[in-house]
Amino acid sequence: MKSNTPGMTIIVKIVTRLTVGLILLYGFYIVLHGHIGPGGGFAGGVIIALAMIHLMLAYGKDTVTKKVGRRRGIMISSAGAILFLLLIALSANGFIKGVNLIPFYDIFISIMVGAGLFTLFLALVILITEREGE
Amino acid sequence: MEIHLILIFMILAAIMAVEIKDLISSVIALSAVGLGLSLAFLLLKAPNLAVTQLVVEILLVVVLIRGTINKDLPLVIDGRWFFNTSMTILFIGIFLLLGYFTLRQLPVFGEPQMRVSSGYLTRSLCETGSANVVTAITLNYRLIDALGEAAVLFVAILGVSAISRRIGKVNEK
Numbered sequence: 503m504k505s506n507t508p509g510m511t512i513i514v515k516i517v518t519r520l521t522v523g524l525i526l527l528y529g530f531y532i533v534l535h536g537h538i539g540p541g542g543g544f545a546g547g548v549i550i551a552l553a554m555i556h557l558m559l560a561y562g563k564d565t566v567t568k569k570v571g572r573r574r575g576i577m578i579s580s581a582g583a584i585l586f587l588l589l590i591a592l593s594a595n596g597f598i599k600g601v602n603l604i605p606f607y608d609i610f611i612s613i614m615v616g617a618g619l620f621t622l623f624l625a626l627v628i629l630i631t632e633r634e635g636e
Numbered sequence: 637m638e639i640h641l642i643l644i645f646m647i648l649a650a651i652m653a654v655e656i657k658d659l660i661s662s663v664i665a666l667s668a669v670g671l672g673l674s675l676a677f678l679l680l681k682a683p684n685l686a687v688t689q690l691v692v693e694i695l696l697v698v699v700l701i702r703g704t705i706n707k708d709l710p711l712v713i714d715g716r717w718f719f720n721t722s723m724t725i726l727f728i729g730i731f732l733l734l735g736y737f738t739l740r741q742l743p744v745f746g747e748p749q750m751r752v753s754s755g756y757l758t759r760s761l762c763e764t765g766s767a768n769v770v771t772a773i774t775l776n777y778r779l780i781d782a783l784g785e786a787a788v789l790f791v792a793i794l795g796v797s798a799i800s801r802r803i804g805k806v807n808e809k
Contacts, residue, residue, distance in 0.1 A: 532687070537766040540683035542774075548691040555698060576797060583790045590783055602765035604775045611786060618793035619695065625800045627702040 508562030518560035525553040529616075536608040543611030550616040555623050567624070575621035582613030639679050646672035659704045667697045684770045 509515065533546030558566040570578070589606060592598050646669050653665035670693035677686040766772040774782050 537768050537771050537775075539768060540687050540770075542684065542688075542768075542771055545684075545688045545691050548688075548695055552691070552695055552698075555695070559698075559702075572797065576794070579790065579793060583786065586786060587783070590779060604764065604766045604771055607775045607779075607782070608771075611782075614786060614790060618790065622793050622796055623695075623699060625797050626699055 508564065510560050514560050518556060522553050522557050525556065526550060529553060529612075533608055533612040534605065537602070537604040543608035544615055546608070547612035547615030548619060550612065551619040551623070554616075554620050563624075570617075570620070572621055572624055575617050575624065578617035579614050579621060582610050582615075582617065586610040586614065639676060642672050642676050642679065646676075660701065663697060663700045663704060666700070667693060670696070682770075684768075 529546050529549035529552075531546075532541035532549055533543060536542035536546065554566060554570070586607065589598075589603065589610065593603055649665050649668040649672065653662050653669065656662050656665060670689065674686050674689040674693065677683075677689055760769050760772040761767060764772040764776040766776065
């Protein structure tokens, strides 16, 4: 059975609707527990980007790119990188003392990596298939 | 011993990935190499690297598959249904069996195995406040290294996004 809406079949859509929340939750868990268990900002950010890619592959690219396009993805990624650099500069100059900064580093790295790799996927895959389709 | 088996498996899969004709089979063989590398990291007691390698490998396989084929996978439903069904049942059985043995080997909840050298462990814990020694090293003792790594990744993302813009944007005006 092939439906007329963009994306894959209805089975994939139902399974995606059930699993995307769990994958996002696991990504947040990996990021926030990076200073306790294995994982960290990079792996958690990639898992968050994978949840978005999962949603986009199942439901068609318009459902996600309406919310987060390429320009907004680059902006979020740049914001994460700038906050990471700012926090390092503040702590290296002694403005922040007595705080465990490792979870904040993890959060900013995950913002940068997640939005950046999602934008990379948009640029590498979606634009290539669009160009071949024209 | 297990590390040698995994290395031989990785070499065979890499040769298959180079030599095979079909593109999507080559991508699958390449992902087998990455899975073997992740297992090798696990055997060498580096779970941080194993998690990162596995996750990046999944992203790489998705990108490569969507890049090599521009339509959905063909669905084979005629013929070979006995082979497909029996193989599915076989692999589900293997997965459940391995999961049983794995869950029996897990330590008791709340009593993790602390085999890292305890002197370095206590020192990094009281100095950085991070129980994960690897994260304590990469994000506290070697923070400038992490900053350089993040800068490399960010520049790569910016470069790909700038190069692969929609062609002909200037000519349309």
